Amino acid sequence: MQSTIEAPPVAAPVFAPRDFLRLWVARLGPFMGLVLVVLVFALLSDAPGRYLSPFNLRIVLSQTVIVALGAIGMTLIIVSGGIDLSVGATIALTGVVTALVLEAGWPPAAAMAAAVAVGGLVGLVNAAFITGLKVVPFIATLGMLGIARGVAKWLADEQTVNAPATWVNELLVTFPRPDWLILAPGVWITLMLAVATAVVLRNTVFGRRVFALGSNAAAARACGIPVDRLKLWIYGSAGLLFGLAGVMQMSRLRQGDPTVAIGTELDVIAAVVIGGASLEGGEGSILGAMIGALIMAFLRNGCQQMGWPNYVQEIIIGAMIVLAVALDRWRAGRV
Numbered sequence: 001m002q003s004t005i006e007a008p009p010v011a012a013p014v015f016a017p018r019d020f021l022r023l024w025v026a027r028l029g030p031f032m033g034l035v036l037v038v039l040v041f042a043l044l045s046d047a048p049g050r051y052l053s054p055f056n057l058r059i060v061l062s063q064t065v066i067v068a069l070g071a072i073g074m075t076l077i078i079v080s081g082g083i084d085l086s087v088g089a090t091i092a093l094t095g096v097v098t099a100l101v102l103e104a105g106w107p108p109a110a111a112m113a114a115a116v117a118v119g120g121l122v123g124l125v126n127a128a129f130i131t132g133l134k135v136v137p138f139i140a141t142l143g144m145l146g147i148a149r150g151v152a153k154w155l156a157d158e159q160t161v162n163a164p165a166t167w168v169n170e171l172l173v174t175f176p177r178p179d180w181l182i183l184a185p186g187v188w189i190t191l192m193l194a195v196a197t198a199v200v201l202r203n204t205v206f207g208r209r210v211f212a213l214g215s216n217a218a219a220a221r222a223c224g225i226p227v228d229r230l231k232l233w234i235y236g237s238a239g240l241l242f243g244l245a246g247v248m249q250m251s252r253l254r255q256g257d258p259t260v261a262i263g264t265e266l267d268v269i270a271a272v273v274i275g276g277a278s279l280e281g282g283e284g285s286i287l288g289a290m291i292g293a294l295i296m297a298f299l300r301n302g303c304q305q306m307g308w309p310n311y312v313q314e315i316i317i318g319a320m321i322v323l324a325v326a327l328d329r330w331r332a333g334r335v
Contacts, residue, residue, distance in 0.1 A: 029327065030275045030291040037295050041302030051305060055174075058183060060297045062172045065186040066091065066252070066261075068293040069245040070268035071275070072190075072197050073123075073238030075289045078272050079201070080234050081214040081281025082137040084126065087242055088264035089148035092257065094119045094246025096152045098168065099161035099256025108166040112247050119243020120236050122148055127235035131228040145265075152258035161256035171251040186248050193241070198286035210234060214281025263314075267296050270317055273324040295320075 042048040050056060070087050077084050094115040101111040122144065129140035163169070170176065171186040181188070201207035209230055212220045221227045250256050273279060274295055275288025296317070303313045 030288045030295070033274060034291050034295050034298070037298050037302070041298065041306070045302070045305055051302065056301070058174050060294070060301050061187045062174060062184045062252075063301065064293050064297040065172060065184070065190050066245045066248050067264070067267050067271055067296055068190050068290055069193070069241050069248065070264065071271040071289040071293045072194055072286060073241035074268050074272045075275075075277060075284050075286055076197070076201070076210060076234050076238050077137075078269075078277045078279060079214045079281060079284040080210045080231070081217060082130070082231070082234070083141065083269070083279070084123075084235070084238065085138065085141040085265050086122065086126065086144035086148055087245075087268050088261035089145045089152065090119055090122045090239065090242040091246040091249050091261040091264060092259065093122070093148045093152040093155075094243040095250040095253070095260065096156045096161055096256035096258050098247050098250040099163040100155060102163040102166060102168065103161060108168045111166075111168065112244075115247045115250075116240050116243040119246060120240040123235040123237070123239020123242070124232060126239070127232045130235070131231050149258070156256060156258045158258065160258075163250065163255060168247065168251055169254050172248055186251065189244075193244075194286050194290055201286060206230075206233070211282055214283070216282075266317065266321070270321045270324070271296050273328065274320060276328075278328050279325060 038052070042051050045051045070091070074084060074087065097118050098111050098115040101114050102108065106114070126137075126141050126144050129135045129143070130137050133140075135143075171189075172184045174184065176182075176184050201210065209220065209225050212223070212225060213227060213230060213234075217227060246261075249260060253260065271292035272284060272289045273292070275285065275290070275292030277284025277288065299316060299320075300313055303316070
């Protein structure tokens with residue numbers, strides 16, 4: 001009689017309660033953070049109805065646009081394992097370019113295209129520093145921060161550039177025309193770009209390669225992914241979005257100012273990290289980044305309504321960045 005040897009049963013994976021908690025924090029953390037910020041300021045405000053009113057919501061959404069556009073681009077970079085500290089300077093530069101081109105008599109659409117193209121060029125130069133000169137992203141983009149800011153001041157002759165009135169100035173108005181738009185055109189543009197980028201990240205070869213690069217660059221290279229060329233695409237695409245954010249900045253101010261957006265890179269990075277992205281790469285989402293940008297906007301709006309000085313906002317934002325990174329490390333099981 002022939003005996004049979006049965007394979008040992010495969011044990012089902014066991015998830016500890018701590019693992020479930022990490023999973024839920026990863027999925028719902030940004031949403032809970034947004035609800036918490038809104039509730040806290042609604043309760044602290046003397047007029048909760050005003051803070052939660054549709055009018056104030058329009059203002060907050062308009063204020064979110066610049067950081068949100070930057071966060072879309074920064075998500076691509078951070079998911080790939082990089083970082084970009086030149087966002088604020090790029091926004092200032094492209095805002096000046098928009099105003100100068102409009103002042104020279106170019107059509108508004110051409111002015112927007114020129115500014116977006118300049119932003120893309122800055123991103124490509126960043127990628128060239130990183131891939132060609134083998135400079136780490138932190139140092140390469142820190143250098144570009146100074147270069148872009150200096151070029152903006154040079155082009156503007158160290159003063160603001162007043163642009164003629166065009167429809168570009170109406171991109172972030174609280175009450176747009178026609179009335180059926182309800183929200184500022186810049187808000188709708190940002191939403192469409194967010195949806196498109198989310199689809200690209202999750203459903204295309206490019207998106208899968210971005211995640212693979214951030215998860216393990218050496219393994220991605222070994223699998224035949226052209227890492228250097230991919231970084232050019234990532235930083236160049238992010239630069240286009242930063243350039244568009246510069247157009248929105250010019251629209252808000254109605255002028256090109258080479259000194260604006262100082263520290264905006266911190267708001268953008270904070271939005272992405274608060275939204276669940278890992279600074280070590282390989283993890284992040286556009287939805288999370290948009291929620292993070294909303295958290296930053298509601299936070300600043302609430303502080304303004306409370307009459308708190310700017311330094312209080314900066315302290316809170318800095319603390320939130322530290323907390324978000326600590327949560328990321330805990331969620332990944334590294335603490």
